[in-house]
Amino acid sequence: MLNDLLMTDALMEVVSDAREKANKHGERFNIFSILRAHRDEARTHSRFLHELLNPQGRHGEGSAFLHLFLENVLRLQASGEGRYRVSRELATEEKRRVDIVIESSDTIVGIELKIDAADQPAQLHDYYQELQRRAGGDKQIVLVYLTLDGKSPSAMSLNSLRKEKVACLSFADDVSLWLQACIEKSQHKPALAHAIQHYQQLIHNLTGKGGTMNDLVAGELNSDMERFKESLEVEKSLPKAKASVQEVFWQELRAALESEFGITPSVYGGKSIAAISKDYYSKSRDNKHVGLKMPICRLEDKDIYLYINLYHAVHYGLRVENESGIAIPSPDLREMTRKEIGKGNAEADREATWLICYYYNPAAGDNDKIINFNDFNSAAVGLLDDEMRRTLIADMVAHQGELAEKAKALCSR
Template identity: 25%
Template sequence: MENYKIFLENLSLISRKYKIINSTKETFNIFSILRNEYDEVNLHSKFITELLKDKNHGRKFIELLLPIIGVEKINYKRVNIFSEYSVKDNGRIDIILKFFLEDNKKVIVIENKIYADDQYQQLKRYYDSMLMEGYKSEEIELVYLTLAGAEPSEDSIKGLPAAVRENMRIISYKDDIITWIEDCIKEVAQVPIIRETLVQYESLLKKITGKGERIMTEEMKNMILSNKDYLDMVYKLTDVLVKIKQELQLKFWEKLEEKLNNSLNLQLEKRLEYPNHHYSENLIEKFYTNSRNNRFYGLMYFIKDLENRGKLYLRIEVSDNLYFGFRIINNEGNSTTNKKDDYLEKELLDLKFSRTDWWLGWKYFCSSELQNQFINFKELDSNLANVLRDNKKLERLTSEIEEEILEKLTILNLLNQ
């Protein structure tokens, strides 16, 4: 135990040193002020698109981006670039670049994922849409962009030809986009307004990907590798950290359930089939051990029967982040027909809820306790952990969630049904 104490004190000293260093750095960031830092659509996709479209530097920015995503240089006459590009009956593509060459064409489709979940056959649908627009398979480049370079889910790529899967580009903000932004900064070094904007965006990316703590991590790594006992301790502490995350998440659900049961005049459902499962210690354990079917659990409250439609529910759920919304389970027990139902469609869209087959409308929770960031249980970083372990902070967090749910139920006239 004494060795553990010394080890943890040494780690704490390194951490405190870098906290002091970071406290002297400039913290003003226009992106953080104007948008949620993790807003993939309204911040990241739009900003990247506008960079590529810039009339003075866009061509060079594209030239710098192509090798980053593994695409050979394109000698194009013209390029059209869009964010949130609508494809008939197949959703919206986050970023798309349509190149027009001398005698042919090429298209780059970029699916941008910060914390949103993959949709069923999402990349397959985008690929099919480009075929319908007249592109040949060899003219279509699919790019999957995430914070750390995660691969798309099997659901997302289901149905894609094997050759297309193999050629798909997997890139990350943490390495690839930060590298690209650094290259762009060098390119516009003599253009202050663009250079400083890019510097702030680079700073934001380092923050949300954790890359800004690379030097501190390097020092901790060197300390651990210098001592055999320290290395053994780290491997043991990895299991402890998983147990801590499981316990903290269970604590959250129990507190939220207690609070909502006291404030909602709604029936809590605990015995519905997947994917409407009630949270449990077993499901939370699977969530952190990469077991199959380890997501889509939470709290489910029956609101009312809808004639000829089924039952309407309030659902609070976790995938990676925590989110909530409204779902109909139809009279056949099916949860996947919500997008076809127009019940509350306009009202939910006006409230900025998103619609899918599984949801009449859903949206992420953000919390002032976490500087208005998403509540990410998969990552469950130290900031969230410290909120969950502190009973007063947990009370404030769950109260925020309760208030938002009650507000939306009131607006939609769904209380006291």
């Protein structure tokens, strides 16, 4: 890993020992991580939580888990058995989807999950409006914003909605404690309890809590002054080192795109590739939507662009721009594109401003190729290897070329 390149032998020993201790009971054997589904909001987190909360779920425990969530997490008085309806991906009038909705005769709860996806304009505002519409003035409304660390939603997502109307919960504390209660409640069903334990361990891994390797390394460093000093020097060096890896990626990707399309992509989110790479790791930087873009074709009055965007992970696809150079929703063109091409595999593919969006070419690899510069995962570290980096970029550009040709075919009709 990148950290290893900057470490002394003493620090390497600490990390190695911690890695071994953290796997003492097989904790690294996590089914979600092995299947590379650990950060998938829709297909992993939303589905698993919905299944536990659903009184008709295959766990066979009725409303037991739901009541634990309502009473212990949301501090709501749960009604009797069979009085709740739990739905997933509830469509709103604005053609958005609330991740999970819990509804009874007197209460409606909407839950928005965030792992990697960014807030969208007026997202929570629209969700609250939908809950209000469904409540009809007769039900208590609770809108939950569930993130890894319990952070507050952006002003952009709230729009005119007051922040007091949103309950901010965290996977790290609120969900983890609830899962522990579910595990204790299901001890009579070992397979069920083990499944929930795997998900709880996944949450611990994502949030850095509960005996993970990070916790053990921290414990060792706290008791050794010299090693702690060494780690501080490594910490100071890491942002610059990560930025340099990211800069090489963007430079080579832009050169490959220019060779493929005969057009030099423009940089957005900053003045230059060097600037967006450096600023990405700045503590003062809130907006991490940066990358490259280039025009592909024009359909009637709509300009279609190829975007390669970075928030946490690199994702790319087709978007429509207005005259001010801002990506805007185009429902009709989005529907047409998806009929012809299908759906993308990135979280952002759910967002209205993308016609289609991918993390990687689904025909030429798996999600090991997802480059997450925020967490600096194994794919990001792999960019240090010249051959691996060039192979990944070549595959990415080849797929982007296919998307561009399909877009041009749509435009020529």
